[in-house]
Amino acid sequence: LKTCPQPSPVFTGRGNVITSMTEHFAEDLGKRHIYVLYGLGGAGKSQIAYKFVQTSQTEPKGSRFSEVFFVDATSPETIRTDMENIARVKCEGGETVEDALRWLADEKKEWLILFNNADDTSLNLSQYFPQCAHGNILITTRNPQLRRYAPKANHQVADMEPDEAKDLLIRIVDPPSKGPSHTNGDQALSLELGFFALAIVQAGAYIANTNISIDEYLKLYARCRGELLEEYKDQVQKVDDYEWTVYTTWIISFQRLSKEAAKFLQLCAFLHHDGISESIFEKGATQLASYHPALQDEAQHFEDARQFIDHFKSNRGDWDPLKFRKTVSEVQSYSLIDYDAPNQVYFIHPLVWEWTRTKMVSNTKVTCTTMQCILGMSVSSELKMEDFAFRRGLVRHIDSALADGKVTGSDIAERFGRVLGEAGRWDDAEALEDPVVGFRKESLGMDHPDTLTSIANLATIYLNQKRLEEAQELELIVMEGRRKVLGVNDPKTLAAMNNLASIYSRQGRWKEAKALHVEVLGTKRQVLGERHPSTLTSMSNLAWIYCKQGQLDEAEKLQSFVLESRTEEFGEQHPSTLAAMGHLATTLKKKGRAEDAGALE
Incomplete structure (x- = not known):
């Protein structure tokens, strides 16, 4: 959950507007208040908002607002991301924008939402206002049309005195x-x-x-x-x-920046301007060190990325945070980038970002390609809580990296598609994955492991789009291909069998689904072990079929083991653990044990 950034330590003046805001939000406590700061980008709107929040929360009489929620309003996607984070933190089981808005409407306290950089003229910002008569909203925008939300409570931020x-x-x-x-x-x-x-x-x-x-x-x-x-x-x-x-x-x-510092700023112009973390570059460097693309034609793209990222490595070849921060500090020293300490990320003023991207990059294609490679290689398939959180934070950066054209390289497209799919954007994931399948079929052949992986990814996308027949057709191809190339006991073959069984379940073909799940689970227990995450997934899938068929004792036994194992491995708040709790609670309810089920929900 984002906290409001601190104002600049050299913040000066603007006393008249801060006084106006203070007086406005002090009127009629308990009622809805909206204030709009509008004007040219870079005039100081956000800094005034940050200073107002800081002043309001450190008054001698106590904090003016019960809580302050910071929302990046650059685009609908960034708003949804931050609102969904509010839902996850504040609502038990909350996941959506609607959950966040519902919670805010029910929370009859003096909360404040700061919608920062709501500049998109096509954005209907009011759809993100809680439906209630209380609460406080502060908006910063370049769009003067947003004054309509507060006809008598707005201020144009222009020249300083x-x-x-x-x-x-x-x-x-x-x-x-x-x-x-x-x-x-x-x-x-x-x-x-x-x-x-x-x-x-x-x-x-x-x-x-x-x-x-x-x-x-x-x-x-x-x-x-x-x-x-x-x-x-x-x-x-x-x-x-x-x-x-x-x-x-x-x-x-x-012009005063070193070559490395200038290159860093240019690369960042192909990320989103906010939420730029060191982790993107560190994780990208780790994967790039050992990565070799299957297609030689794609190798040069990654070589350019390696040459840049190597500047931040120690003599031992591992990541050197001091070298990275020294380069970023050089850019910071000219105020071309800044650091959001509470959220531990860097941000670039949108106008600086736009200027760098459009005016200061001599070869847009090469620079964009290099950043796509670093960003793509930062994507992993790990399942820990922090891995999910990291990938959620990449969505806005992927959108920015793709804004100027197609993605570079089939593997990068695949990784970007994984992140967008995980975020529920299955149509966007399909648009990335579908060309990869065709490209790999032609370049690598139908039986190449990378081709089969891309087909499997596309099948997963179809499954989540409820295109069950198409998903089944592709997953059969993957299963047979992996049996032929990798063998029946290979984890990837077992994953394909598991996915096909899940499709059968969605189609109501319980007998076929159960037979496959039983076979897969037995093999995984032997090959991977009882508590391997993939084995636990198969247990959960088989338990679900048992539950559907009324074999509740068998379902409970498997689900209890899955919950215990995932809690031990990931912790109680991990999405996989929470899903296991929900599955077991459903089974217990069916067995008439409502009290035990309630303890899990």
Whole structure:
């Protein structure tokens, strides 16, 4: 569950709007309040919101809000992700946006939802408002149309007041601990930057980092801007009046980055701008070290990724977090990326992200391909709680990595499809997996293990789309192919048999399903062991058939063993453990043991 980020340590001014917000949310306690901060990206809307939350939660009289929920409103997907996380944390058994909204509507307290960066003009944000007459909502957006949600409680965040802008610049350039060293030109530079908060912060960071004077920066800025205006004039003016000023500031800083730091920022532009974790790069590096694609044509894509990721390895060849953080810190020193300490992730301002992606990447295809490889290789099939959570966090990054075109490489497409399928986006998963099947059939042959894996993945997608006949047809191909190539006792062959049995169950073909499950379970016990996760899955599947056929004692015996084993291996809150609890509770209810079932629910 995300917490609201802290405001910048050099946050300055904006007292009038914070006072306005404080007064608005203090009126008529117990009733619904909505406030909208709108204006140009980078003007300081989010920082004002963060400062307001910080101030409200540290008042001498106590916290103004019972809880603060931070929601990334960049897109419907990011909103759903954060709302679903609220449901998982706050609602027992909750999983969906609807569960979260229902809980908020029933929670008659002074909670606050901060919808941050709700800039998409096609987004109907009100569908994510709880249906109740209480609670508090704060929105930051570039879209002035959202003022309709709060006609009398909104504020346009534009230029800073001249004195505030000057004070902000001086706070960055001359922190109190250093004493004054830059006293000339501060007003002139603030004016030159249009009193625009983000530009001032970045210019100040550059001055502080390079130890030049404000006057020297002014000369450099004027010279650089003159060159860029002619080059970017037409496109920049389409955005807004101040965009070119900010771009100039960013380019000056970008040119000071080392090759590795600049490459890192460029790669991050093909992820989502928020929630960029070190784990993506670390896990990607681990998998890349030993990965060899089946098709030689795809090898170069991974080689480019390896060359970049090797910069963050120690002499022993393992991941070196100090090297990674040193590179990121270099980018941070120019305010081109920032760190969200409570959530332990990095984030890039959306305008910086867009500028990097569209203006500062010389070869979009190669850069996007490299990031796709790193991102794809970070995907594992592990079943621990933290693995599920990590893959959920990748969905928005995969969407961003795919935004500019097709995925690079069949294995990366397969891994992306796995994540999207796990998130319930089966149609998107099919769009990725279906071409992989055709490509591997042609390139590797029908009986190649990778081809059979892609067919099995597509069968799973069909199954979840309730396309049972098509799923059965594909799974039969996989089962026969693996028996032929791998043998009857290979775990992948057994997995195919198990999947086919599950399809038979969905079709109501209980006799055939039971026969396959019994055969699979017997073999898995011998080959994998009694408590192997795959063996436990087969036990659970067979128990479900027993339950359907009224063999409740047999079902209870298997389900109890599965629950005990999964609790020991994964813990009580793991999705697999919770599923086992639910299955056993269902069986106990059928046996008339409602009290025992209730203890599990």
